[in-house]
Amino acid sequence: MTWNEFIYFALGSLLLWTFGTVALYRVKKSFTGELLIIAGLLLFSTFIGLLWSHIDHPPLRTMGETRLWYSFFLVLVGYITYKIWRFKWLMAYSILVSAAFIFVNLLKPEIHGTNLMPALQSIWFVPHVTVYILSYAMMGAATIAATITLSTGKKRESELMPLIDNLVHIGFGFLVLGMLMGAIWAKEAWGDYWTWDPKEVWAFITGSAYLVYMHAHYAKISRKDALWILPVAFILLMITWLGVNYLPAAQGSIHTY
Amino acid sequence: MGSQSKRKQETALVEIIIISAVIIAGFALQFVIGPLDFGILVFPVNLILGFILLLPILFKLSQPIRKFGSGKVSVILLTIVTIMAIYMGLVSGNDVKHSWPFAFVYLMCMVNLAIAIGKRVRKFRLKKDYGFMLNHIGLLLLLFAAGPGSADMQRWFMTVAEGATEWRGERSGATDPVELPIAITLLDFKMDEYPPKIAIVDKVTGESQPVKRPVFVEAVGGETGIISGWRVSVDSFDYRPMMAPVAMISAERVSDGKILTGRVSCGNHFQQFRILDIDERLCFAMTYPEPERFSSQVEVFTKDGKEKSGVVEVNAPIKTGSWNIYQYSYDTSKGRDSQISIFELVYDPWLIPAYAGIAMVMLGSLTLLFRGGKRE
Numbered sequence: 310m311t312w313n314e315f316i317y318f319a320l321g322s323l324l325l326w327t328f329g330t331v332a333l334y335r336v337k338k339s340f341t342g343e344l345l346i347i348a349g350l351l352l353f354s355t356f357i358g359l360l361w362s363h364i365d366h367p368p369l370r371t372m373g374e375t376r377l378w379y380s381f382f383l384v385l386v387g388y389i390t391y392k393i394w395r396f397k398w399l400m401a402y403s404i405l406v407s408a409a410f411i412f413v414n415l416l417k418p419e420i421h422g423t424n425l426m427p428a429l430q431s432i433w434f435v436p437h438v439t440v441y442i443l444s445y446a447m448m449g450a451a452t453i454a455a456t457i458t459l460s461t462g463k464k465r466e467s468e469l470m471p472l473i474d475n476l477v478h479i480g481f482g483f484l485v486l487g488m489l490m491g492a493i494w495a496k497e498a499w500g501d502y503w504t505w506d507p508k509e510v511w512a513f514i515t516g517s518a519y520l521v522y523m524h525a526h527y528a529k530i531s532r533k534d535a536l537w538i539l540p541v542a543f544i545l546l547m548i549t550w551l552g553v554n555y556l557p558a559a560q561g562s563i564h565t566y
Numbered sequence: 567m568g569s570q571s572k573r574k575q576e577t578a579l580v581e582i583i584i585i586s587a588v589i590i591a592g593f594a595l596q597f598v599i600g601p602l603d604f605g606i607l608v609f610p611v612n613l614i615l616g617f618i619l620l621l622p623i624l625f626k627l628s629q630p631i632r633k634f635g636s637g638k639v640s641v642i643l644l645t646i647v648t649i650m651a652i653y654m655g656l657v658s659g660n661d662v663k664h665s666w667p668f669a670f671v672y673l674m675c676m677v678n679l680a681i682a683i684g685k686r687v688r689k690f691r692l693k694k695d696y697g698f699m700l701n702h703i704g705l706l707l708l709l710f711a712a713g714p715g716s717a718d719m720q721r722w723f724m725t726v727a728e729g730a731t732e733w734r735g736e737r738s739g740a741t742d743p744v745e746l747p748i749a750i751t752l753l754d755f756k757m758d759e760y761p762p763k764i765a766i767v768d769k770v771t772g773e774s775q776p777v778k779r780p781v782f783v784e785a786v787g788g789e790t791g792i793i794s795g796w797r798v799s800v801d802s803f804d805y806r807p808m809m810a811p812v813a814m815i816s817a818e819r820v821s822d823g824k825i826l827t828g829r830v831s832c833g834n835h836f837q838q839f840r841i842l843d844i845d846e847r848l849c850f851a852m853t854y855p856e857p858e859r860f861s862s863q864v865e866v867f868t869k870d871g872k873e874k875s876g877v878v879e880v881n882a883p884i885k886t887g888s889w890n891i892y893q894y895s896y897d898t899s900k901g902r903d904s905q906i907s908i909f910e911l912v913y914d915p916w917l918i919p920a921y922a923g924i925a926m927v928m929l930g931s932l933t934l935l936f937r938g939g940k941r942e
Contacts, residue, residue, distance in 0.1 A: 393936060427859050427880035474939025482934030489924050489931075497881050500721065500892050500912045502920065503712050505663050510655040517648045524644065527637020545652075557658045 311363060312373070318356035319380075319411045325349030326384060326404045333397050346388055346400070353381050369434065371425055376410040378435040379442070383407040386443055394475065402446050433494035441487040445550065447480030448519075448543055455539040470532060477539070481519050488512055507556065511549035518542035581639050585646070588674060592667030601664040607717035609915075615714050619676055619706070622684040635681025643675050672713055679706045697933035704926025707919050715916030722911040723894065726752040726864075735911055747869035748889055750909060754863040757902040759855035761786050762811050762832055764800065766793050766844065767851045775848065785813040785852060795820050798850070801827075805855075808903050810834035813852060815842065826850070835899050855901065862893055862907040878909065888915045 329345030336342060357377060360368050368374035387403025390396065451473050458469045491512075492502040503509060519542050525535035548556075595602075607615070622635070633639070650671065654662040662668050683702050686695055722735030724746075733749035736742070763782035766775040774780035775794045783791035783798045790799040796817045805811040816827040826842060832852040833839030842850040861879035866872075866886050878884050878893045885891075890912045897904035914920075 390935075394938070427857060430859065431881045471939065476939075478934045478937070478939040482931040485931040485934075486928060489928050492924060493921075494881075497883060500883075500890065500910050501719075502924070505654070507655060510651055514648055514651045514655055517644050517651065521641055521644045521648065524637050524641045528641040529638070530641070548655075553655075556656065 311360070315356060316415060318352055319415060322349040322353040323404075323408055323411060325352065326407070330397070330401050330404055333391075333400060343388075343392075346384070350381070350385060350388070353384075357381060367432075369425075369430060369432070373414050375425070375429075375434060376414050379439055380407040380410040380414075382435060382439040383410075383442060386439065390443070390479070394479070398450070399446065403443070406442060406446075428498045431494055431498065433490050433497075437487055437490045437494060440483045440490070441550075444480045444483035444487060445546065447476045447483065448546055451476035451480060452539050452543040455536045459533075459536055466533070473536070473539070477519060477522060481516075481523065484516060484519070488516060508549065508553050511545070511553050515542065515546045515549045518545050578638055581633060581636075582642060584634075585639070585642060585674060588670050589646070589667050592665070592670040595666040601661055602666050602669050604664070604717040607714045609718050612710075612714035612717055616710060619680045619710065622677075622681045623687055624684075626688060627681065627684065632681060632685060635678055635683075635685055637682075639678050640675075640682065643671060643678055646671055647675065672709070676706060676709055676713070679709070697930055697937060700926045700930030700933065702930075704923045704928075704930055706923070708923030708927065711916040711920035711923060715919065716914075718913075718915050720911075720913040722746060722913075724750060724909045724911055725906055726750050726862075726909065728752050728755055728905045728907075746911065748886065748911065749867045750891065751865040751867075752862055752907050753865065753875075755860070755896060755904055755907040756863070757860040757896070757904070758858040759902055760858045761803070762813075762855040763853045764793075764798055764813060764815060764830065765851055765853055766796065766848055767841075768847060769849055770847065774853075782853065785811065792820070794848075796844075810837040810839075811852065811855060812840070815850060817842075817850065834901065834903070857901070860893065860896060860902075862909070864891070864909075866891060888917070889913050890917075 325345045326349040329342045329349065332342035332345060333339055357368065360374075360377075368377060383403045384407050387400050387407075391400045454469050454473045454476065458466055458473070491509075495504070496502040518538065522535055522538040522542060525538065526532070622631075650662055650668055654660055679702055683699070683706065686698060686702075690699075722737060722744075724732055724735045726732040729752070731749055731751040733746055734743035735746045736744070762785045764785055765780060765782050767773070768775065768777075774782070781791065781793045783789055783793065783800065785800055785803050787800055787803045790797065792798070796819055798815060798817045801814045801816055803811070803813045810831050810833050812829055812831040814827070814829055816825065818825050826844065828842040828850075829840050830842050830850050830852045831837070831840040832854045839851070844850065859879065861877050861882075863875075863877055864884070865875040866884060868886055868889070870887075872886055874884065874886050876884050878891055880893050883890045883892045892910040892912065893907070894910040895908040897906050
């Protein structure tokens with residue numbers, strides 16, 4: 310099995326996942342939708358398995374192979390999170406992001422030859438990035454819900470507050486998992502699990518800002534006032550994700566590849 | 567009720583005053599004696615500090631001290647830490663992480679955690695508190711190992727030639743090699759490379775064409791591709807030991823059928839590179855092969871008689887006691903022909919507590935995934 314056959318497996322899986330998500334929204338019982346999503350996951354993992362046996366080593370060396378795993382794990386973790394929390398939108402979101410990775414792989418096949426430098430060839434690469442993507446999704450949703458609550462006042466507060474707290478706590482769980490997997494990986498690749506590299510500094514800032522929110526009620530800060538922390542924390546998160554490379558303090562960071 | 571809430575506010579005020587005083591003391595120390603030298607925390611000082619941090623967990627403290635383990639204090643400290651870290655992330659060339667105020671805030675965070683854990687331990691109920699315990703004890707362990715524990719950490723670089731045994735290491739920046747309690751014999755250094763690539767390069771600017779979105783053709787026999795209107799095919803590729811890679815290529819301009827053939831090579835440490843000219847500005851050239859993986863077959867000996875042999879590779883260090891040996895570099899000018907290997911040796915006796923902390927917090931964050939925002 311080679312990349313030439315990828316299109317059949319990818320489009321097949323995407324169709325199954327899309328119909329599955331539509332079924333989750335439309336069909337009363339979630340069984341049909343879940344079955345379709347699981348079938349898509351099986352189809353997709355079949356391709357990974359066959360590709361693996363064809364090239365004789367875990368497909369983790371090129372960027373294209375890495376994207377293959379993102380596409381798979383995003384939907385898998387999205388589905389598990391859906392099983393526990395019943396967020397249909399998260400299922401749809403993870404399929405959307407997964408589709409983006411699949412299409413990059415389909416439309417820019419020359420990327421398959423792009424070389425992955427030795428430090429990036431690690432089993433931690435994919436889970437480290439995947440859980441961060443999910444965390445960002447949760448935190449993004451929490452920020453939107455917080456903005457709605459702040460702008461509409463009392464009316465929606467009781468409805469949205471539990472959702473916001475759930476999203477922040479789950480998102481923080483993923484954030485910490487991503488950070489600590491990164492730490493273990495850094496220990497294996499660079500000899501130290503924490504070096505205050507600019508990307509690490511900003512990940513730390515993001516984490517501690519969300520911790521302030523999660524502990525705010527102990528300080529008798531009202532729930533409504535605490536909500537203001539969330540948009541600020543999300544801006545910090547965006548700096549960590551996208552902005553770090555442009556900061557003067559980050560020149561020479563080991564995270565800019 | 568009124569007087570009670572007033573008293574609550576006052577006590578928070580007391581905590582804020584104490585935190586401020588400690589931070590001001592940190593700034594004073596910073597100005598008087600300069601940055602914190604982590605050397606003062608080496609064993610057994612850090613171990614003693616560790617025992618002191620255990621006290622609030624083992625023994626019940628008096629009410630005024632217990633206040634310092636409140637959630638209120640944690641919010642104040644977290645806010646201060648966030649602000650300090652933002653300074654660290656924005657201002658280039660700062661050394662916040664080695665400053666006294668930061669060290670004192672770090673210490674207060676650990677004290678806050680230890681007292682908070684101590685309070686929970688006294689009314690522990692497994693079902694309700696396991697998530698809290700995993701997260702907070704794990705974090706305390708991790709903060710301790712990564713903070714005061716890191717004073718015992720040593721990092722050395724060691725350059726070993728193939729067939730030789732080396733026991734002297736250098737600190738980064740320093741020049742005098744020092745004898746270490748560990749020796750490495752390098753049996754073999756091996757490197758796999760990705761095939762080099764054929765490109766069209768602007769001889770003046772050095773940019774690969776098309777500018778901004780360069781296209782390459784892998785230098786593998788039989789490979790073809792189109793770069794900036796030229797159909798390029800690699801007729802043969804030759805890469806012998808100690809020799810520079812050479813490709814025989816032919817290229818046809820799609821617009822008018824003009825054909826060019828010739829050899830291109832990126833050269834190496836003793837052979838010249840070769841290009842194939844298109845015109846005065848552009849030429850076909852070969853990129854340097856990029857390392858795919860490199861590894862060293864080694865034997866490791868320690869002073870206390872331990873022996874180990876194995877392969878050290880990027881992302882796959884070898885462990886001997888509290889020493890970890892990392893594949894760090896090689897003679898990059900020679901690439902795969904390098905006859906030396908450079909290792910980084912890291913000694914970290916606090917690694918196990920750090921990993922235990924990481925494992926606990928990871929388990930704790932899994933509980934967050936299941937429990938969400940339910941108040942404990």
